[in-house]
Amino acid sequence: xxxxTGMIADNYxxxxxxxxxxxxxxFEQMSSEKKFSxxxxxxxxxxxxxxxxxxxxxxxxxxxxxxxxxSWVNNSESTVNIxxxxxxxxxxxxxxxxxxxxLNSDDEKTYEMKLEGLQxxxxxxxxxxxxxxxxxxxxxxxxxxxxxxxxxxxxxxNDGKLMIYNYNxxxxxxxxxxxxxxSSESSMSLTLPVDVGLGMRTDSNGKVVAGTAMDIQTSSIxxxxxxxxxxxxxxxxxxxxxxxxxxxxxGMPDLGGDITKLQSAQDGILQVTTGIGEKTDMLxxxxxRNDANSISQKSRLSQIQDVDIEQAIMQYQTQQEVYNVSxxxxxxxxxxxxxxxxx
Amino acid sequence: xxxxxxGLSWAGRxxxxxxxxxxxxxxxxxxxxTTGYSRQRLNIVSAGPDTGGYDYYSDVPQVGAGVQxxxxxxxxxxxxxxxxxxxxxxxxxxxxxxxxxxxxxxVVSETDSTDNxxxxxxxxxxxxxxxxxxxxxxASPDDTNIASTVKSQMxxxxxxxxSDSSQLDKLSEQIKENLKITVNGGLGDGGINAxxxxxxxxxxxxxxxxxxxxxxxxxRDQRNNLLDELSADMDIQVTEQSNGMVTVGINGDSHxxxxxxxxxxxxxxxxxxxKVLWSNGTEADLKNGSVGADLQMINGDGTNKGSYGDVGIxxxxxxxxxxxxxxxxxxxxxxxxxxGKALLSATSSSxxxxxxxxxxxxxxxxxxxxxxxxxxxxxxxxxxxxQKGVISQNGSATxxxxxxxxxxxxxxxxxxxxxxKQMDDSSKSIVKSIQTARSSVSGVNLDEExxxxxxxxxSYNATSRVITVINDMLDTLINKTAV
Numbered sequence: 001x002x003x004x005t006g007m008i009a010d011n012y013x014x015x016x017x018x019x020x021x022x023x024x025x026x027f028e029q030m031s032s033e034k035k036f037s038x039x040x041x042x043x044x045x046x047x048x049x050x051x052x053x054x055x056x057x058x059x060x061x062x063x064x065x066x067x068x069x070x071s072w073v074n075n076s077e078s079t080v081n082i083x084x085x086x087x088x089x090x091x092x093x094x095x096x097x098x099x100x101x102x103l104n105s106d107d108e109k110t111y112e113m114k115l116e117g118l119q120x121x122x123x124x125x126x127x128x129x130x131x132x133x134x135x136x137x138x139x140x141x142x143x144x145x146x147x148x149x150x151x152x153x154x155x156x157x158n159d160g161k162l163m164i165y166n167y168n169x170x171x172x173x174x175x176x177x178x179x180x181x182x183s184s185e186s187s188m189s190l191t192l193p194v195d196v197g198l199g200m201r202t203d204s205n206g207k208v209v210a211g212t213a214m215d216i217q218t219s220s221i222x223x224x225x226x227x228x229x230x231x232x233x234x235x236x237x238x239x240x241x242x243x244x245x246x247x248x249x250x251g252m253p254d255l256g257g258d259i260t261k262l263q264s265a266q267d268g269i270l271q272v273t274t275g276i277g278e279k280t281d282m283l284x285x286x287x288x289r290n291d292a293n294s295i296s297q298k299s300r301l302s303q304i305q306d307v308d309i310e311q312a313i314m315q316y317q318t319q320q321e322v323y324n325v326s327x328x329x330x331x332x333x334x335x336x337x338x339x340x341x342x343x
Numbered sequence: 344x345x346x347x348x349x350g351l352s353w354a355g356r357x358x359x360x361x362x363x364x365x366x367x368x369x370x371x372x373x374x375x376x377t378t379g380y381s382r383q384r385l386n387i388v389s390a391g392p393d394t395g396g397y398d399y400y401s402d403v404p405q406v407g408a409g410v411q412x413x414x415x416x417x418x419x420x421x422x423x424x425x426x427x428x429x430x431x432x433x434x435x436x437x438x439x440x441x442x443x444x445x446x447x448x449x450v451v452s453e454t455d456s457t458d459n460x461x462x463x464x465x466x467x468x469x470x471x472x473x474x475x476x477x478x479x480x481x482a483s484p485d486d487t488n489i490a491s492t493v494k495s496q497m498x499x500x501x502x503x504x505x506s507d508s509s510q511l512d513k514l515s516e517q518i519k520e521n522l523k524i525t526v527n528g529g530l531g532d533g534g535i536n537a538x539x540x541x542x543x544x545x546x547x548x549x550x551x552x553x554x555x556x557x558x559x560x561x562x563r564d565q566r567n568n569l570l571d572e573l574s575a576d577m578d579i580q581v582t583e584q585s586n587g588m589v590t591v592g593i594n595g596d597s598h599x600x601x602x603x604x605x606x607x608x609x610x611x612x613x614x615x616x617x618k619v620l621w622s623n624g625t626e627a628d629l630k631n632g633s634v635g636a637d638l639q640m641i642n643g644d645g646t647n648k649g650s651y652g653d654v655g656i657x658x659x660x661x662x663x664x665x666x667x668x669x670x671x672x673x674x675x676x677x678x679x680x681x682x683g684k685a686l687l688s689a690t691s692s693s694x695x696x697x698x699x700x701x702x703x704x705x706x707x708x709x710x711x712x713x714x715x716x717x718x719x720x721x722x723x724x725x726x727x728x729x730q731k732g733v734i735s736q737n738g739s740a741t742x743x744x745x746x747x748x749x750x751x752x753x754x755x756x757x758x759x760x761x762x763x764k765q766m767d768d769s770s771k772s773i774v775k776s777i778q779t780a781r782s783s784v785s786g787v788n789l790d791e792e793x794x795x796x797x798x799x800x801x802s803y804n805a806t807s808r809v810i811t812v813i814n815d816m817l818d819t820l821i822n823k824t825a826v
Contacts, residue, residue, distance in 0.1 A: 002783045002788065004782050004783060004786030004788045005787065005788060006375070006376070006787070007779055010778070011779070038448065038757070039448070039452065040448055040756075040758075040760035040761045040764065041761070042761070050453065050467070050750050050754075053462070053463050053468075054746060057463075057472075061475040061478055065482055068479075072482075131483060132483060133483070168714075168715055172715065190715065191719065192482075193481065193719060194478075194481060194718070195722070200722060200726055201726055202719070202722050206680070206719060206720065208718070208719050213722065337789040337790055339789065339793050
């Protein structure tokens with residue numbers, strides 16, 4: 001094939017430009033430590049990288065949710081423990097009052113005050129808050145979940161009895177706790193679902209499908225209710241109140257029934273504590289699994305898009321050498337032609 | 344056999360021819376670096392014997408009458424020219440598409456090519472952040488600060504959509520302006536129409552010159568250069584006629600740009616610069632070349648292959664519009680489900696924003712729900728992001744989630760761009776190899792010209808010596824015989 005001066009020059013320019021291009025690519029790889037800087041350089045890998053990045057984002061959000069849930073659940077557990085202590089203390093007091101053979105009105109006064117003190121402490125604990133919510137349900141801006149009934153608002157029969165706010169009622173209002181029966185319990189229960197990576201779904205009614213999210217709400221009804229039947233139930237607060245009114249009546253009241261009820265109240269609270277313990281275990285397990293997922297996704301992402309830095313440096317160096325050589329060789333070829341040698 | 348003097352005149356003719364040869368060599372050397380120059384060669388033949396009226400029948404030995412030059416011709420391969428123009432149209436197409444797509448990709452890209460971090464920053468990334476914020480809200484469904492954060496993030500999503508949409512519009516306007524200038528030239532001159540006029544002028548000059556039987560070499564080179572330029576913009580078909588003029592048509596279109604009567608049919612743009620028309624108003628069929636690339640970017644809606652059906656700016660804009668309307672509808676359906684107020688408003692991607700009601704009330708997303716189960720209510724918003732088919736494209740529901748759809752907006756562009764880059768590389772190398780072949784045939788080799796120079800110079804010197812010898816012989820005969 002006939003070679004002309006123009007061909008050699010064009011070829012030379014083309015090869016220099018290619019060399020410079022490659023040099024630039026290797027340099028980009030080295031400085032960004034990624035195999036490709038734009039998705040169009042490698043669309044298939046870029047798609048995989050996107051999916052990995054989405055997953056990583058979700059995993060980090062679950063991590064946040066799980067630790068939030070854990071701190072809420074831990075706080076709920078401490079609150080329930082306080083209620084348990086109150087019940088224990090009440091039982092001891094009532095026991096002491098019951099077995100005091102020399103009970104006089106002063107002693108009775110002392111016991112009454114102690115028990116009334118425990119009642120108000122219980123009410124305060126039931127209304128405690130954490131992170132902007134009442135522990136036993138309801139937003140902090142709304143009414144407190146529990147109050148003591150008064151004759152004026154709730155009628156004489158409910159005077160001094162525990163009133164619970166039914167948030168699900170239509171309209172929501174305070175109802176006597178003792179009126180909760182086995183059929184109304186479910187309609188009054190509250191849930192606080194948190195998405196912790198169990199594939200949360202909602203059903204056609206807009207409710208979160210059970211088992212797809214973690215419900216971190218502790219049920220106050222389960223904790224306080226005693227002897228629930230089809231017509232109603234008793235509760236810790238009212239039992240203490242019952243002991244107080246018996247003592248107020250004077251004489252030597254028989255408080256044996258109250259003692260038994262206080263004992264079974266503690267059993268009920270123990271069950272709730274166990275339930276919370278299971279939730280804490282579940283959250284720990286999820287947290288561990290989430291961390292493991294995070295590590296494996298990060299390594300997958302690294303495999304997809306990270307460049308082997310030593311290889312990139314070697315390629316860059318080599319290409320630089322090649323470029324230098326082609327510069328010097330090319331300039332020699334282009335210089336001479338026949339006219340330089342003619343006389 | 345002629346007289347002594349005929350020998351002198353033949354030698355004289357030879358001197359002329361060698362001088363001409365050296366002129367041609369000079370021309371070649373001067374133009375060694377000229378773009379599009381085809382090397383020229385003097386066509387010389389040895390003259391037959393002068394029979395002086397007699398036929399070739401003769402018993403006297405006959406000698407030829409020296410050398411005569413016939414013409415100066417250029418060495419050029421027409422077939423290579425045709426192939427070059429075809430491939431150049433393809434290269435022009437992919438070069439232009441590559442430039443435009445580079446800008447298009449940076450508008451909708453999810454990753455920042457200069458950013459080292461592993462965070463998606465485009466629309467898909469903002470949707471992820473929104474989903475995260477909603478999950479936070481679910482865990483504390485009465486926290487109005489978090490509700491404010493959700494509102495802010497939703498504003499970011501809307502702004503991203505609006506800004507992408509307006510950048511696409513700007514890019515489209517820019518390409519339309521470019522196309523107008525390519526066709527009409529800036530300030531009304533230059534551009535394809537001006538090139539066609541110049542070719543028409545050259546046609547006339549070449550036809551006039553070649554009537555004498557000589558070849559208009561330099562004019563042809565000029566015309567070839569113009570045709571090469573034109574071939575990058577459109578897929579032209581060039582046919583040479585017997586009078587030396589060329590007709591120029593477009594492959595696949597029956598109209599001619601320059602017809603056999605050397606009449607130039609200019610092209611023009613339609614009113615909104617989206618189509619290229621002939622002067623009679625019909626649309627020109629331009630799929631190749633840089634003009635084809637621009638038309639594809641302006642008109643491509645990604646629906647069917649062929650007539651501007653590939654990925655272009657309208658395709659991406661439609662996807663953004665589908666996202667804006669679909670997402671807004673889904674969010675508002677959840678918001679107004681319990682008698683609440685709408686959260687977003689959008690008729691297309693250019694006006695997607697949060698609603699006036701949400702603008703004035705930060706926690707509208709919570710206030711919309713009056714029940715006690717706020718955790719469940721927010722849960723519905725969260726599950727929206729894992730549901731399939733929320734967004735509809737071209738009227739039918741897509742198969743993936745919201746994020747799959749927003750991912751596909753940037754992926755569609757990137758995948759097409761990747762293909763264009765590969766085609767661009769391969770068409771560049773094809774054009775380069777054809778150019779090399781052309782150069783091999785028509786290019787000037789300085790070494791060759793150097794040798795030719797020596798050859799003709801030696802021949803000139805030798806002929807001079809022959810004249811001297813004949814002169815001496817004549818001198819001897821005339822001045823020294825029978826004195």
